[in-house]
Amino acid sequence: MGQKLINAGLTSSRFGNISLLLNNKIFITCTGSMLDELDENCVVGVELEGCCPEDAIASSETCVHRAVYRFTSHEAIIHTHSPYAVAASLLEAKEVLPLDSEGRIFLGPMPIVSGSFGSNELAESVSSALQDHKACIARGHGVFAAGRSLKEAYTAAAMAEHSAQIGYLVKSYCCEAQGIDGAR
Amino acid sequence: MGQKLINAGLTSSRFGNISLLLNNKIFITCTGSMLDELDENCVVGVELEGCCPEDAIASSETCVHRAVYRFTSHEAIIHTHSPYAVAASLLEAKEVLPLDSEGRIFLGPMPIVSGSFGSNELAESVSSALQDHKACIARGHGVFAAGRSLKEAYTAAAMAEHSAQIGYLVKSYCCEAQGIDGAR
Amino acid sequence: MGQKLINAGLTSSRFGNISLLLNNKIFITCTGSMLDELDENCVVGVELEGCCPEDAIASSETCVHRAVYRFTSHEAIIHTHSPYAVAASLLEAKEVLPLDSEGRIFLGPMPIVSGSFGSNELAESVSSALQDHKACIARGHGVFAAGRSLKEAYTAAAMAEHSAQIGYLVKSYCCEAQGIDGAR
């Protein structure tokens, strides 16, 4: 799955993380692990309850994943640093609106949320946004996509970047003619 | 072939589908199958006649493929969600005109067709467009490319995105100087 | 080598061809062969002299390769349909000027040449341009890169697209401020 993310250009090197909820336990990629070189040593199990782990083994985003699992019905989460989604989160004010048909129907508006990575603010904003969305974008940071399975989460992550790219290509095309409300 | 589509960036994750006409039977990828993980279990045979299958096994676009096989001479179809082609379908009014020499000669104008995915409207518009074209684009959705073989269909799909990318790069270059008729 | 071209995004599906001069004989990829699926059956030997082959086995660009081998000192040729190079050939008038340091030093200006593919006009314009260049671009068609070895030709082909992409990114950035002489 990590290899798929890298090959698809959804993220690169050690950026991003993947987790799964299994029997009330969270299995998440270790911090700093290269997503295209994952093995069993790069996955750690953490409890559903509790604060951010002291040790630096689990992903630094663990508390964000934990909050999503606690406050939503999702059972898998993929976090990527997808370029068009990140760019859109810096260009749009509150949300990224897919213009393509799948994005409009399956994703809907992707909320842009705030909070430095690994922070409780980010944990709250992401878990709140994912209660009724499959994907949201942390401003200037990356996509959090979720679903009932890794496959669903992967599909949402791929759709998020696809919709962000389509939106960018369409809106940046001769955009001086379309107003620039979105631009900073 | 699915792997080739993913590697070429023509589509991603579970978006898109592939079918082949063999002895009046359609063999098509199952709905939701990851195109880079296809095996014999991800391909289902459906009849050339009849309405959209009730069960959710065959691709949700099955009735579109069926209509193409019934009303055209094509024997293979590839459907992709290629980013530049989708963007162009949202920027252009009626068709996407290739600017590169191969596209101009082998593809010609790519009609932009309407209809929500899996709908009879889409089935009619795509099958009508592919009667005298190798590729058309469902607005905001993706490319339908066809040929006498999977290789021909793949070539048309690759050409469609290539021509759409060239067209976008050329038309979006200093486009304020070229008029913006195409832009929404 | 074909696989490298596809993976590098320098060309796709069956677009482009590769040839090598060995003992006054040209070995060239067959017409329509997928460059990421080449095997010995996809390579054909043709004589250095003579007109374009009647049969459709050798690449349709054979006479272009032949002219290059006859009128230049190159011993390997790679032809690709690289997107940024093709776009630049439609945007610039006579040549594509690399802005990056390697391109400026090793490639120099890439002449934009004319002629429909496989034509004698293209053969003449390409072979003339490659007498004192490592790469030229057939307008709206693709790159012809050459060298003393396949590795040199591949390097020139990769450099050509790299320089074309850098040039496009730089010139299309706020280009209304830079004049639009290049734009059609």
Place this chain on the structure above:
Amino acid sequence: MGQKLINAGLTSSRFGNISLLLNNKIFITCTGSMLDELDENCVVGVELEGCCPEDAIASSETCVHRAVYRFTSHEAIIHTHSPYAVAASLLEAKEVLPLDSEGRIFLGPMPIVSGSFGSNELAESVSSALQDHKACIARGHGVFAAGRSLKEAYTAAAMAEHSAQIGYLVKSYCCEAQGIDGAR
């Protein structure tokens, strides 16, 4: 590692080089080696002291790597010709400012340095810039990223291109509205 760089699109063909400091000896990729075909024959050991090697075996950038190892605490260096970073180095005056959160925090401003490749001027400017940065960009040439390990250097190289791409996408979006100070 070379394969990872190529697959990630951070560089292509023979452009770029990788080195490691081990027991006061530098191990660096040979000049002209394809980074996706590296084997032990493509790596050469050179001394930490001394001028640029006379023979053409070690990378032509050897003296740049040497200077970095002598004047900084880095123990691994990756040099890439990443397209967005190179474009940004031609568009910005003195430095490339990451807009994404990781880039802002982990990289900070990426200095744009001068000097033709392999020159002492480049060696001085790069080693000086990398004293307090993880990555800098040689104008019109490419990225020099460094760290305590190849993994750290790779992460910095990937982050540099990611930040450059985000910055380009954001700043080129309707940039006529944002002023064009950066543009040539």
